[in-house]
Amino acid sequence: MKTCIIIGAGGRGKDAYAPYIHEKKLFKIVGVVEPDKQKREQFQARYDLPDDMCFSDYKVMFSKGRLADAVLICTQDRMHIEPTLLAKKCGYHILLEKPIAPTLREVKLLEKAFEGYDKVFMTGFVLRYTPFIEKIKEIIRDGEIGEIVNLQLNENEGFWHHAHSYVRGPWSQSKTSSPLIVAKSSHDMDLLLYLVGSSCTYLSSYGDNTYFRPENAPGDVPDRCTDGCPFADTCIYNAVEQYTNGKAQYFVHKFECGTEKEDIINALKTNPYGRCVYRCDNDVCDHQVVCLEFENGVTAMFTVSAFSLENNRTLKLMGTKGEVGGCMETGEILLKKFSDMSETKFQIEHDGTKHCGGDGGLMEQFARAVDTYETAENTVDKWMFEAHKIVFAAEKARVSKQRMKL
Ligand SMILES: NC(=O)c1ccc[n+]([C@@H]2O[C@H](COP(=O)([O-])OP(=O)(O)OC[C@H]3O[C@@H](n4cnc5c(N)ncnc54)[C@H](O)[C@@H]3O)[C@@H](O)[C@H]2O)c1
Structure with missing residues (x-):
């Protein structure tokens, strides 16, 4: 079986791709790069990876040469170029999450860099x-x-x-x-x-x-929905309602808090998702x-x-x-x-x-x-x-x- 390393064990790397690859035996997952210790250790335990194949920094991983057939680069949007160019240097097959780069200049840079590359390079155009x-x-x-x-x-x-x-x-x-x-x-x-x-x-x-935008707020609103907003009962964007009872419950797993209503409300008091939609940046x-x-x-x-x-x-x-x-x-x-x-x-x-x-x-x-x-x-x-x-x-x-x- 071909082998792969996941770079960025978040929503895409850890939750969307790794379980499917593993279950369908498409690749053997042999390594991970993830700076968040808790996520990295979870991933290591789930796929039974040795310590020397779990990295917090992709530069260290790439400095060791090619350690697998393929890499899946699943870091956030602005962290795509460097690991991709390093992966090319090592000769990996590459799946890079979309958007491949945050600027046109970098898209063109990648296009030029990959001219004639003889390994697979594709992106996460799932549709x-x-x-x-x-x-x-x-x-x-x-x-x-x-x-x-x-x-x-x-x-x-x-x-x-x-x-x-x-x-x-x-x-x-x-x-x-x-x-x-x-x-x-x-x-x-x-x-x-x-x-x-x-x-x-x-x-x-x-x-x-x-x-x-601020001018569309229904009146004098606090910065956070958890701060006693006078429009809480009628606002369709009320974070407490949306995340505990509405469609946004789907995203609560990203809060890394407990699943009880109290836990979610506590998380909303400090995380970005508790902010009033008319008072964000x-x-x-x-x-x-x-x-x-x-x-x-x-x-x-x-x-x-x-x-x-x-x-x-x-x-x-x-x-x-x-x-x-x-x-x-x-x-x-x-x-x-x-x-x-x-x-x-x-x-x-x-x-x-x-x-x-x-x-x-x-x-x-x-x-x-x-x-x-x-x-x-x-x-x-x-x-x-x-x-x-x-x-x-x-x-x-x-x-x-x-x-x-x-
Ligand atoms: N193809 C699709 O349909 C689709 C869907 C959602 C997101 N995306 C894209 O996928 C990418 C990842 O999104 P996500 O939702 O998984 O984000 P996420 O924030 O859940 O995961 C990114 C992970 O990368 C880790 N990370 C940060 N710095 C790192 C580094 N230097 N080296 C290795 N890992 C590092 C973070 O700790 C985090 O665990 C983004 O570019 C996003 O736009 C694509």
């Missing part, structure tokens, strides 16, 4: 590996909708999810993380490229942080649209928005002979054909891993790519650079209100 997208791709391949003319993709964030991650949480500021479209939507640009099968030529984009957009034209003439409209009840993606492709669309999270696909006005419904199931089966699908694909890299025409996924260039161009277009040529 294209979902059974839902595979089915849509099959419908397109079978000619059911004719030639694609245009498409619409909506990334509906869910108001509670946006508040957690992009107002109170780690992706709330462009400076410390990246603009919303870079942090969240390189996935979607990859999906558009994958479905359209052509490069993007021009785009324009609009959006702002319209709502999560956020600056990333809460809505953005991107209008794209592709080399083959196809056009697309992409919307990312905080203002939805559910956190899901909805998609519609319009072709010369029919249309197909659906919702990735519910797995419903509806195909409508012009010739006989027929409507066919499909219900797509997945393996239960996150991102509608995309996490598992990505790991399967990474393992396959590593197994077959010697006979592959390209081992470096060129589309990942293009998807990232699109999001940076979209941000530039949004800020400058100008149309961009790619």
